[in-house]
Every structure is written in structure tokens, then in C-alpha cells.
Amino acid sequence: MISLQNVSKIYPGGVGAIERLSLEIEAGETLVLLGASGCGKTTTLKLINRLVEPTSGTVLIEGRDVTSLDPVVLRRQIGYVFQGIGLFPHWTVAENVAAIPKLLGWSDARIQDRVDTLLNDVGLPPDAYRARRPAELSGGQQQRVGVARALAAETRILLMDEPFGAVDPITRDGLQEQIKQIQKQLDLTIILVTHDVSEALLLADRLAIMDSGRILQVGSAHELSTQPADPQVASLLAMPRRQSKRLQSIIGAGATARDRSDDD
């Protein structure tokens, strides 16, 4: 469905650049680009909706070269959610969600209908939230509106750049679950960028592990942990397991200590 072929992007400073990168994303899958800061994962994402133009190589969506499409039209067809959320503070929740349909010239009734559906989908009852301003919402609620805004034009592709980076861990957990549901419900193709390995494993159908502007390996979590192509991939995938062992031992050790003191 989306295909990056030999794409390079060169920046004067070198940070975030990518080099001869190729990647295929299937319709309806969630592909996570996982890597450290500055590895080029955000650049890769932005190549898809032409927020970044490649230095060389080709990006195809459903077989069409994105450079042949008007970037403005292209972006209205692709949902975009990012860490900064970027709700329009001078508009209500409903106006924010309606942003792209308005740009596309939908009728008011159709827009209203769509806004209510989406607010329900993201768990914000329309009657309570439609008229609120972004400043009156929590970080998690704001990002829900951000997701609703991104999906408003009945888009099938959703680009997510560290979408939960700015929300607290408990809210993040709920949002991740909700995104999985929405993805299934709407049969979305999601490309999600993160540096959080647990998040990547929880959300991804397939992962693309990136480092220094290159993809080290692409595959499901199972494939990557059983057949890592690279020691770096192996170490990255083992990280959650290592952490959970350490956590287990800390919690376990505390319990033993207390038991012992009770004995005295």
C-alpha cells in the first residue's frame, strides 16, 4: 500500500538524515518505526505526507508517486498525529475535529455527524466535549481530539509521531488500547514512530528497527526476537524482558524483607 524505494534525505547538519531506505507497508497493518532519537524515523514518516521531500528515491501510495500529487491534497487524505498535538487553541473541540472536512468543503450536516461519531470513537461524549476549548482539556483528552481530527476526513492512513510522548503513563496505557481498537474498527493503516520499546511491541503488527538513517530489520515482534539480524536488534528486543525481570526482583525482594521482619 505504501512503499518507500531507495529513499535518501540529506540534511546539512546530518541529524535525522536517511540513506537509501526501502520499506513496504501493507494495508491495514500497524507498522512501528522504532529507534533512538535522531535515527531518522520521524523523517521517514514525514516523507509519506510530503512534510519532508526526499533528496532521492521514490515514495508510492497505492502505486502513485507522491511527488505527482498536490501536497495539500495528499495531507488531507492522510491522518497526522504527533507528540506536540497542536490543537488550534482558538477553536472548539468540534471545530478542531471539523478542520479537514471544512477544508474539503463538506456540508455542515455531514461535518456535524462526522464530528459526533469521531468524538464517540475516541471516548469523548460529544454533548460534553463538543463546545469546549482545548485549554479546558487534559493532555490525554487533547490527544484524543488530535486523533479524531486526524481521522475526520475518513482517512485510511494514519501517521503517528510519538503520539503518546506527552501524556502520563496511565493515560498512555488507555490511549494505546483505544488506538488498537480504532485501528481494528476502521481498518486503518498506521505508521507509528516511537523510541519506547514496550509501546512498539504492544502496538505493532510489524516493527522496523532503525539506526543512523538505515533500517536494521523489519518483522513481527516474534520474528525479531527469535531471529534477530543484528546484535543491536536482539539487545533492543530483549530490553522489556530485562526490565520486567529487574522489576520483578525489586518487588519480590521487598516482599521477602517484610516477611522476614514479621517473623522476628
Added chain:
Amino acid sequence: MGEAFQAQWAHFPNYFAHHVLLTVGALAIGILFSLPLAALALRRPALAPPLLGLSSIIQTIPGLALLALMVPLLGRIGVVPALVALVLYSMLPILRNAVTGANEVDPNVLEAARGIGMTDQQILVRVQLPLALPVLVAGIRTAAVWTVGMATLSTPVGATSLGNFIFSGLQTQNTVAVLMGCFGAAVLAIALDGLIRLGEWAAARRSARLAWTSIGLLAISIGLACLPILAAGFGDSNRPRATVGAKTFTEQYILAELIATKLRQAGFDVTLREGLGSTVAFNALSNGDLDVYVDYSGTIWANYMKRTDPANSEIVLETSQEWLANEAGIQLLGPLGFENAYAIAMKSQAARLKGISDLSDLAEQAPQLALGGDYEFFARPEWREVEAAYGLKFREQRSFDSALMYGAVADGHVDAISAFSSDGRIAAYDLVVLDDPLQAFPPYDAVILLSDLAAQNPRFVEALRPLLGAIGDSQMREANRRVDLDGASVHSAAAELASEIASRARPSDPPPNFGAR
């Protein structure tokens, strides 16, 4: 006080209306120009520093100088140069705040706007502009207050404003007039500030109702303030118009008022343009912005004809009449009958003590003495002529406002000043005018100058002919003295002169022509 107040208050609606129109007009045009420039600066960030820098430079030019510069640049006086200067002046705060406000918009919001597929234009209009609006409106507020203040300075370039009160009040020592001008400007500034602040709140709270209230109140207030202009415009539309000019000193205000009275009696709808610089008035007459003002033959001879040779009164008058008609499109109607010469004056006691009775004596002691002059004096060719003729070299030369010069020599701040011979303060301050044995100063007969168009209008010419040769040296000095020292209004001094002229004029006497001194 009551009468003085009434006399000034009569002008208030008209001056205030013009001031409002000038200020609001300049602001509106300023906003209209600033916003596209701000948009350009945002679209091309490289252009922002030069644009803001240029408007900062315009701001650093003193207001009066910027206004005065517009006259030669645009080749005319009146509302247009004043408006252009005020527009330029108002643009910096608007431009700067628009750019700052737009740049302060959260970059995340801009990335989102781009990410969901807004065009650059849509980002500017739907996101940046509304979010920058509170800051932008604050800039407009600043510009409004500045413009109200600066508009008082548009009087010298011939635009009516509350500055008319201030300039004429300062020149004629009329405190009531000065205070009325300041009060009017303060009220206007506070009112505009308040109304625009309401708009700022509306922008900050994104309340459309508050915004419309602010705009509505603003429109109603402006409309009400400008009623006098509209009324005047409709009322007198079919009367012939006449514009009378005056330079920046008492005598000129009195004579302009006198001429205006005569023209009104003849059925003209008269506009006064007071407080004009010498060259401004002359050029305005030449290109028809003015119809009439009083100048002095020596000024024409030395400043405009660039003559340096000594000549007597008749020759100066005749040659300058011919020159004006041929070179400047100005008709010299004739002399009023008195002379207002540039002269050097000292305190009588000091002159006696030092044994100085003429300019040659002065030249000998000049290196120990300080000379005061009005703003124009040291730059005028007459002074350079006199300076060279007598070899005058003073210890110090200081420029004063002509209203303050006489006090300065009387109090001993300077030893001698460039006095005007018809000034009532010469006698009042016990000053003595030094003789000019070399006749280095040209004769300065006061003459009525008409634009070509006015001179072709018999009704206009006949209205003013009774003034020719009708005002003697002592009469003019007395009229000046009454205003400058007794605190009489310009209006009453002019009325008194008019009645004196009327009582002396006999129908059988044809009005005198040249040579009447």
C-alpha cells in the same frame, strides 16, 4: 478667562473633527499597509529584519521633521503630507506586533496546520492571524496613541488639527489655547485607547460580540466627532473657497485673521492654514494650495530671488513683483503699509553702557557677546549678508522660539537678538534696535501675496484691496503688543485693526498702491 475660553472653544469642534479624521485615516491606511507587509515578512523571514529596521528608522526621525520632509517630497501642503507622515509613523508598532504575534504562535499548532493540509494562505488567515490578533491589536493601540500625539504636529504643514491650538497658543502666549489643544489630544488618545482596548479584550477572549461592540462604538464616536466637517461640507458647498496662510508668529496670525474676515465678508468660505514655515507657505502659494498670505519684501528678495545687493524699498518691491509673477506664479497685490524688518536688538541699558548704537559698534564687541536668533534666522541669507558686511563674530549663537527670544535678551541670557521691528515686545522689554548704516538688511515691507487663481478673481482682489497701505508701523506694533503682552486674542486684535481701517477709509480715497510706507 471666560471670554478667552469661549473664543478658543468656538474652534474646538472643527479642530477636533479634523484631528480625529487625520488620526483615524492614518491608522486605517497604516493597518492596510502594515498587514500585507507583515504577511510578506512572515512568508519570507529574511525580509523581516530590513522591513522592521526601516520602519524603526522612520520612527527615529523626529515627528516634526518627518512631517516637514513630506512637504518638499510631495510638493504640497495640507492633509496629504500630514497623512503620509502619520501613516509611516503608525506602521512600526502595527508591523512589529503583527510579526511578533504571528511568530509567537506555538510551532506545534503550525505543524499541525501544515500536517492536516492547510495551504500557506489558510495557515496565515485561519491560524496565525487569529492567534496573533491580541498582540496585533495591542500594536494598533500603541500606534493610535502615538498618532494622536504626532497629529498635533501637522499644523505647520498646513493640516488642521488640535495642533492649531498649541502652535498659535505658544506663539501668542495664549495658555488657554495651548491647554485646550493638549486637553483635546489627551481626551482623544484616552478614548481611542479605551475603545481599542475593548477590541483587544475581544480578541483575547475570542468574543465576537465584544469585538462588534468595540467596532460599533468606535464607528459611532468617529462619526459624531466628524459631524462638524460633514456639516461644513454640506452647508457651504456652493460658496467659493479661499485658503489663507500664516507663518509662525503673532503678526502673521493677526493678519491672516484680518484677511480671512475680509474674505468672509465678501462671501468666501475661508480655511485658515496657520503656523506654516516660510518656505512651506511660499511653495504652497506658488502651487495653489494657498490663495493668500502676507510675506515681506526682504524675505522674497534675499531668500527666493537670492539677491544680496542692497536696494531701497521701491526697487525691491518692483523687482520682486515682476520676479514673483514670472518665476513663481504669485501675484504681489501690494504693501500693507508697515515694515517688519529683521533687525538686531539689545537691552537699551546694556547698549548705552557698552556704547553700542549700530551694528558696526556691535561688531567690535561681538567676540565677548552672545546672539540669540529665531529658528530660521541663522540659516537665512540676510544673516549671512549682515554677518559678512560687518564682520560679526559672536562668542556664542543660540536659537530660540521667537516667542521666547525677547525674554531671553531681557533676562540677560543673550546680549543681542534678531528682533522683528514691528514686534510690540521691543518697547515693552525696553529694547533698542541697532542701526544698520551699511543697509545690509534689505527692506521688509509687508506685502499681500496672491496665488495666480486668486489674483484672477476680482471679488477676491477687491475684498483685500482696502487693506493696502492701511496698516502703519505703530498700528501693527500695537496689535502685536496687545496679543503678546496684554493677552488679547488674535481675533480681537484683528477685529480692532479692521475697525480702525474701516473708520479711516474714505470712499473718495482710492486705495494707495506701491511706496506707501
